[in-house]
Amino acid sequence: MKQFFLKLFTWWNGQTFGTQLWTWRFGELVGQDEQGNRYYRTRGGAIDPTLGFERRWVIFNGNAEASRIPPAWHGWMHHVIDVPPTEINYQPREWEKPHQPNLTGTPRAYRPSGSTLASGKRPKATGDYQPWTPG
Template structure:
């Protein structure tokens, strides 16, 4: 019963009941990424008359966070490329790093040294800084 109400009222936790119904009725599974996110398009690659192109969407595995979409799928979702990564032999370049989610706003966020939120003490000023004072 709890899962039913979560699907009915929360949009940030996977998919809502409406999205599940829409996907079941009109969606076609295109593929899945390494994080378990599933990607869909309109069944039969039908062009939406309102938009002028096919609809594409993602159902997140867990919390809906847009930064969890890898670059290979991002291009397909936003119609930058026509072929999904599952329809072509996508091979990342050796200089590409593995995808990681945006951790801003979480305890795992990047905090450079000198930040008031970083652990430890802020380094002392090196002496090359002179504060401005009015009239000087």
């Protein structure tokens, strides 16, 4: 029962009931990435008349976070390339790094040196600030 209500009311942990129904009715599985995300398009690559191109979507394996889409699939999802990575022999570039989750709001988030969250105390002012005063 809990899973039913989660599918009905939440979008951030997999697919909703509406997305599941749409995918079953109109979707065609194109492939899956190494994280278990599944990629779909309109059945037969049909062009959506309201958009002027085919619809493409992803069903995330776990939390829905856009940064979890690998570079090869990102290009296909955004219509940069027409051929999905499953149909071509995609080799990642040497500069492509593995996925790291978005750490915003966690203790491991990036905190620059001037941030009060970085070390607990703010560094002294350097004296180069001139406040504005009305003229």
